[in-house]
Amino acid sequence: MATAEQSPWVILARNSEGAIVSLSTNTDAARTGTEIVTDLAAYVAEPARSRTRWVWNDTRNWYPELLGAGARVDRCQDLRLSHAILRQSALVRDDHGLRAQAAWENDPTLQIARGEALFALDHDDVSALPSTPDEVFAEFARQYAAVAGSRDSHRLRLLIAAESAGALVAAELHEAGVPWDANAHRELLHDVLGARGAGGIPQKLAQAADVVREILDAPDLRVDSPAHLLKALHRAGVMVPSTSRWVLGAMEHPSIAPILHYKKLSRLHTANGEAWLSEWVHDGRYRPTYLPGGVVTGRWAATGGGALQIPRSLRGAVRADPGWTFIVADVAQLEPRALAAIAGDNKLATAARGRDLYSGIVESGTLPTRADAKVAMLGAMYGATTGDSGRLVPTLRKAYPKAMKYVDDAAQEGERGGVVSTWLGRSCEVPSGRWREEQAEASDPAASAAAQSAARGRARERGRFTRNFVVQGTAAEWALCWMAQLRTKLAAFSPIPETAQRAESSGPTMSRRPHLAFFLHDEIIVHTPLDQAEAAADAVRSAAAEATSILFGSFPIDFPLDLRIAMSAAKD
DNA sequence: AGCATATGCGCG
DNA sequence: AAAGCGCGCATATGCT
Numbered sequence: 214m215a216t217a218e219q220s221p222w223v224i225l226a227r228n229s230e231g232a233i234v235s236l237s238t239n240t241d242a243a244r245t246g247t248e249i250v251t252d253l254a255a256y257v258a259e260p261a262r263s264r265t266r267w268v269w270n271d272t273r274n275w276y277p278e279l280l281g282a283g284a285r286v287d288r289c290q291d292l293r294l295s296h297a298i299l300r301q302s303a304l305v306r307d308d309h310g311l312r313a314q315a316a317w318e319n320d321p322t323l324q325i326a327r328g329e330a331l332f333a334l335d336h337d338d339v340s341a342l343p344s345t346p347d348e349v350f351a352e353f354a355r356q357y358a359a360v361a362g363s364r365d366s367h368r369l370r371l372l373i374a375a376e377s378a379g380a381l382v383a384a385e386l387h388e389a390g391v392p393w394d395a396n397a398h399r400e401l402l403h404d405v406l407g408a409r410g411a412g413g414i415p416q417k418l419a420q421a422a423d424v425v426r427e428i429l430d431a432p433d434l435r436v437d438s439p440a441h442l443l444k445a446l447h448r449a450g451v452m453v454p455s456t457s458r459w460v461l462g463a464m465e466h467p468s469i470a471p472i473l474h475y476k477k478l479s480r481l482h483t484a485n486g487e488a489w490l491s492e493w494v495h496d497g498r499y500r501p502t503y504l505p506g507g508v509v510t511g512r513w514a515a516t517g518g519g520a521l522q523i524p525r526s527l528r529g530a531v532r533a534d535p536g537w538t539f540i541v542a543d544v545a546q547l548e549p550r551a552l553a554a555i556a557g558d559n560k561l562a563t564a565a566r567g568r569d570l571y572s573g574i575v576e577s578g579t580l581p582t583r584a585d586a587k588v589a590m591l592g593a594m595y596g597a598t599t600g601d602s603g604r605l606v607p608t609l610r611k612a613y614p615k616a617m618k619y620v621d622d623a624a625q626e627g628e629r630g631g632v633v634s635t636w637l638g639r640s641c642e643v644p645s646g647r648w649r650e651e652q653a654e655a656s657d658p659a660a661s662a663a664a665q666s667a668a669r670g671r672a673r674e675r676g677r678f679t680r681n682f683v684v685q686g687t688a689a690e691w692a693l694c695w696m697a698q699l700r701t702k703l704a705a706f707s708p709i710p711e712t713a714q715r716a717e718s719s720g721p722t723m724s725r726r727p728h729l730a731f732f733l734h735d736e737i738i739v740h741t742p743l744d745q746a747e748a749a750a751d752a753v754r755s756a757a758a759e760a761t762s763i764l765f766g767s768f769p770i771d772f773p774l775d776l777r778i779a780m781s782a783a784k785d
Numbered sequence: 786a787g788c789a790t791a792t793g794c795g796c797g
Numbered sequence: 798a799a800a801g802c803g804c805g806c807a808t809a810t811g812c813t
Binding site for chain 1: 798799800801802803804805806807808809810
């Protein structure tokens with residue numbers, strides 16, 4: 214991730230015959246040489262190229278194969294991801310044609326990540342990406358010029374390096390997989406859901422549905438149908454507007470507890486039951502596909518078995534290989550700490566330093582309980598205006614005016630249609646044409662009250678989005694830097710000797726030294742040989758400290774880790 | 786039958 | 798139907 218020293222880039226692409234071509238550059242990013250590469254894994258692994266920054270159109274097109282061949286890459290520039298950042302960033306003054314490269318926006322995988330319709334696009338059609346040596350170099354040159362001429366090239370270089378390192382981590386995480394004990398998972402399913410009965414429906418699940426039908430006196434009720442269940446509840450005199458857990462939980466009726474119980478079991482069965490296990494866990498590994506930059510804020514998305522939504526209750530199935538263990542580490546209150554830093558709020562930083570941030574707020578006398586402090590802080594970052602949360606926000610605003618002004622300003626900017634940016638310069642999208650039209654129409658004095666109120670609601674909605682964007686996005690940048698530093702440190706560990714009983718499933722590159730195995734926004738799991746666990750834990754801690762200093766320099770904020778070494782990812 | 790949308794819940 | 802952000806996935810349901 215170090216970006217201070219500018220080592221040359223080497224650009225990889227395929228020529229029209231399908232051969233791999235490498236373009237060398239000097240420190241001014243000018244082409245200095247071209248050669249045909251016959252054995253890419255060997256080429257990349259040359260010691261003289263150990264610090265090369267490899268430039269390619271999309272890490273997913275290049276790195277999995279290299280990893281499969283046992284070649285790890287130290288750093289790269291993922292042009293697809295950096296393009297998405299630069300074409301949007303408010304720090305970029307002259308985009309040198311980046312925004313005109315509309316084809317990039319048709320990248321099918323990006324559309325999948327955003328849930329947009331695919332129309333006629335083929336999933337495997339990546340022709341929209343630059344692919345020939347000339348195209349790839351031209352894109353690299355555009356990006357280089359855009360960064361060099363930007364308002365803050367240091368931040369953008371950092372962001373591109375971090376995002377690209379994330380692309381490497383994502384590929385490595387997929388290759389490594391999460392060590393998953395299918396038997397432990399099955400035992401847990403059996404305990405909660407019971408034995409599989411007729412049609413594969415677990416017995417306790419079927420019984421739970423029967424109880425609901427009996428209490429509601431509705432023998433034909435399909436409990437899985439919200440509409441049907443709602444009618445049955447109304448017939449029983451429970452006049453709820455929906456069947457969501459939150460709504461039902463507030464009611465008092467003998468049917469409520471059985472319904473909630475059924476929902477809980479049903480969720481486990483449908484989302485992470487036997488079917489999930491057989492689809493997603495093979496040879497002791499769960500291999501989700503991570504999508505760096507898949508979320509508008511810069512957070513990662515994931516696909517393949519709902520990796521980022523694995524219920525906490527299933528963590529017991531995450532079991533280290535024999536002779537190995539886990540480092541499980543998460544950052545306490547990552548987002549409010551990021552907020553304190555970007556706002557330069559020393560008072561909030563002081564409340565956070567060396568302790569639970571919410572307790573720090575309590576100790577400062579701002580709010581009476583930790584629960585209050587937490588709900589108030591979340592409300593401030595999400596834009597709550599009513600309820601318990603909204604009620605406490607003004608108190609927080611008084612105590613931490615600098616931090617609160619930062620998010621309030623972000624909200625105001627969003628409401629008036631503006632763009633906001635993260636600490637490193639990832640900017641949110643401009644509002645849609647539809648949104649601007651609605652605002653413009655409502656600003657006409659002749660507009661109906663309904664239209665004005667609807668437009669006001671849309672504006673507020675966007676304000677809550679931009680308010681959260683600056684915090685969530687900066688937190689994601691911290692996490693990227695954390696992982697980027699960590700993967701470099703772990704790569705320097707000496708590999709343990711090959712042993713006959715060693716699990717082969719982590720793949721050839723990662724399986725003999727500590728490696729990242731899981732990532733979830735503010736949490737990582739490192740899979741490590743037992744005798745390297747302490748050293749790996751130190752690496753996790755020092756990587757966090759380095760991430761903090763890379764991003765925020767000497768500003769006195771800390772990001773303390775909850776870290777434990779354990780054979781299972783379950784909390785004790 | 787296949788696609789789009791709604792509902793609900795898991796995670797941060 | 799969360800009061801308040803960002804996601805993915807399963808199921809039900811409606812539309813074509």
